[in-house]
Each structure stands twice: as structure tokens, then as C-alpha cells.
Amino acid sequence: MPFQTFVQPEPRPRHGFREDWLVRSFVRSRLPPGVARAIEPELDELGTRAVGPLWDLQRADRLNEPRLTTFDAWGNRVDHIELTPLWREAERLAVHYGLTAKPQERRYGSWSRVHQFLLVHLFHPVTDVYTCPLAMTDGAGRTLLASGNQALIERAVPRLTSRDPARYWTSGQWMTEATGGSDVGLSLTRAELRDGVWRLHGKKWFTSAATSQMALTLARPEGNGPGGGGLALFYLETRDADGQLNGIRVERLKDKLGTRKVPTAELTLDGTVAQLVAGTTQGTRRIEPMLRVTRTWNSVCAASFLRHGLGLAEDYAVRRVAFGAALAAQPLHRATLDDVDAESAGAFLLAFLLVELLGRDEGGELDAGEAALLRLLTPVAKATTGKQATAGASELIEAFGGAGYIEDTGIPVLLRDAQVLPIWEGTTNVLSLDLLLRADLDQGLAALRQRAVRACSAAADGELRSAGAASLAAVDRAMGWHRGTSDPSARQRGARHFTLTLGRALQLALLVEHAAALSGTDDSDAARQACLVFQRLGVDLLRD
């Protein structure tokens, strides 16, 4: 008797624009119609590329990792890092689509940021976190522009935003030292000024995308005091005109849980020539524009991982049969995926509110309240979406059963890579504590409440109104907690729940607004369901 065989068809990702109700409906309901029409062909094209050739290349490249060659055959120190084919293709496409050029080109005015990040949303999950160097490159450009240092702006910004692969530069962001990544004021890197030239000496403990052509970094000029205030922000180019490293040794590449395509290095700076970006102090403050941008990338990438993973899980659910029916037809499996749909929809809408505000800020369009909202939302969105990404990715792995745990399905990388999102660019706790210390916190909270009220006022029926009421009740509880908790230890202990309550409450409000905006369209049912499921999952972490 022949063996019976069972062969499982492999799941395919869905088109991240055309086949995802959320992204499609967001573009059509939120963007001005002229902008939506103009950008749809490009979203369609990149979405097709992402789920076709890029998805195939990502899996073919699965076992490749960046390789560091420290010495050449003749004993010369070379410190050369070879990237993998997927990353080389990702860089080519990033330049082609202008993923760091678009905010500078401003083709659609303040909507250019939304345009850029919709493309990033499609690109991110199939490029093994090539968005890491892109985020830092985008952030470095904004930091230089904010610094007013004309010489550095003219030298670097055209490269960081170039559409020409031969001229394009990426940038690193070298802050973390072994003494601290959160408490970066402990940094030990020294800056010496001799004959008008600054040289840096120290060790940088985590430097991702170590193949970048330039970096922004922190160092303490000799004679400066301790803490972040005594650090200065420096610009450096990693190699000289002959291709020799600029007093930099790549000690090793980190052996990481995830983001394994990202060459994250430990570096020694041994007389690295650098230039001051602006002033000899307050480096941690001067690098804030970088963090505002990278935290926005982080939030979009969190939502992107989840929508991509959900698409794969949805596809698997229609193919996989258990107990006599496709998983997609079984109520509990359906409900499990609906939870991830709702969580990721909340993450997406919050991330893109942040993106919209960033674009309008760069266009000089924000009033004082909206500017305070942008400052408040940057850490809130990063913290909230980072936690949603790891929880959601774990759920998605389980949705594939044992196959989700098997490396050559290409599924497990989602969980490993998502786990970095709550860690880098500020951990959840550190962002939450920073939030409580903000001088403009009250103004930001008032603006957040106003935005939530506006969103919830769109609700036109009982169910959506009740979801809106739950959102506003959670915002009010968070504001009450802030006003009513004065003991410093109690404030610290509650800081994370305060932050996540604000993030989740605003997500629910945005889901109400989106569901109301889609009423009568093909995506109306999906949007309503996401809103009501999200409400059921809960938004108020401060209750009791």
C-alpha cells in the first residue's frame, strides 16, 4: 500500500496596500483625494514587489548574515563588513523609491511624510530591518537641518536624501556605550581639540548599520562636566578619501537574538576626526531631532510587522484544515486573528497620526497645542506600538501552530525582529519616565484629549459612541492619575501604565473615527469590527 502523503501549500503574504483593508481605506479616507490618487500607483508597485521578488529574496537570503573581515591576507587591518544580497537590494530600492528623500523633496507638501511612511510600511517587513539604517539616515538629516550648521548641511544632507545610488550615504547614530544606553550621560568617550581638529577616543557599544558613511555621535570635550549636558554632538565620516577608516576599529559584530541582517558593531574610536555639530555641550538635547524621527520609524515598523504577519496568517488559515474545517472558518481561530487585526489597526492609526503631525510640523503648520501633542505622542506611540508588536508577533507565530516555530517557513524571524522594537530608541520604561518629566506634559495631555474628543465625536451610532466613551474615560483616568499622584515613587511605578493607557485610549478614539469615516464603504464592516474588538480588549491599564 503506498504511503499517504500530505503536503501543505505555503502561505503567501497579501499585498500590503491593495489587499489590506486598513491601508487601502486609510489612503482613501484620510489623504486629500488628489494626493491619494497620485501616490496609489507607487504604493501598488512597491506592494507588488514586496510580496513577489522581495519576499522570495528574503527567504532565499535567510541563512546569510553580514560578515566582518578584520585583516586581509597580508595582515593589513581592513575591518570590512560584507552585507547580504537582500540588504544590497534593499538599499537600491530605498534610493529608487526615495525613502529618505521624500520628506526633503516635499512633493505633496506636508503629506509627503505620510507618502514616505506608507512606502516604508510596505517595504519594512520583507527587507529584514533595512529600515534601521534608513531611520537613522532620515534622523541624521533632520538633526543637521535643525542644527543650522550650514557647512555640514551642505556636505551631508544632499547625500542622505540622494536619488543617485553612487552618491547616497546612510548615517549611524552612535550613542550607547557599555556604561549605558538609557543613561547615556554616563558616556566615557573623550573629545580632544588639538591644532583646531577634534579627535574622539572611546568605545561605542552598539552601533547598528556599521557600514554607514557618516555618523552622529556623542563625546565629552576635555574639561566638560559630567552628565548629558557635558556631552557634545559630533559629526564624523567613517572613511577618508582613500577609503581608510577614520581612526575606527570594528571590534566585532554583535551576536543578536534578531535583526541578524543588521551589522551591529562594537567600535573603538582611536583619534577619530570629527566636527562639532553645534556647540560644545548639550549633546543629548541636540540629538533629539534624530530620536523624534527614529521613534516614528519604529512605530510604523511595529504596525508593518503586524499587518504583514497577519496577512500570512490569514492566508494560512484558509489553507490549513483541522477538525474537518479550514481554520479560517473556526470561530475561535477567527477571533484570535481578529484580535491581532484590531491591535495592529490601532497601532497603524496611531503611528500614522504621528507621521501626519511630523509632516505638518516640518511644513510649519502646527499650532502650539498640536506641537505639544507631537512631542507627547512620539514616546507614547513608540512605547505602545512596540509592546503591541511583540505581543502580536507571538500570537501570530502560534497561529501557524508548529510551522510557525520552524525557521525555513520564514515565520519565526517576525518574532525575533519585532522584539527589538521596545528596546532600541528608548525602552518602554525609559520613555515612560521621560514623559513624566516633560515640562510641557500638561499642554500635551490637553491636546491629546482634544484630539480624542474630536475623533470620538465622529461616532454616529450607539456602539461607536460607547467605544468613544470608553476611550475618553481612559484618557480622563490617565489625566486624573497624573494630577493626583505626587509621591515620586508611585509616579515612577505607574509611569508605564500611564503611557500605555494614553496610547491605547487614543488608538481606540482613532479606530472610532476611522470606522465612522468608512461608513457605507466596502471596508465599513472591517473597520467597525476592529474598533469594537479593540474596545473589548481593553484600553485602561490604570483601572484599580
Ligand SMILES: Cc1cc2nc3c(=O)[nH]c(=O)nc-3n(C[C@H](O)[C@H](O)[C@H](O)COP(=O)(O)OP(=O)(O)OC[C@H]3O[C@@H](n4cnc5c(N)ncnc54)[C@H](O)[C@@H]3O)c2cc1C
Ligand atoms: C539590535 C540593537 C541595535 C542597537 N543599535 C544601536 C545603535 O545603532 N546606536 C545606539 O546608540 N544604540 C543602539 N542600541 C542600544 C539601545 O539603544 C540600548 O540598548 C537601549 O537604549 C537600552 O539601553 P541599555 O542597553 O543600556 O539598557 P539599560 O538602560 O541598562 O536598561 C536595562 C533595563 O532597565 C530598565 N531601566 C533603565 N533605567 C530605568 C529606570 N530609571 N527605571 C525603570 N527602569 C529602568 C530599562 O527599561 C531596561 O528594561 C541597539 C540595541 C540593540 C538591541
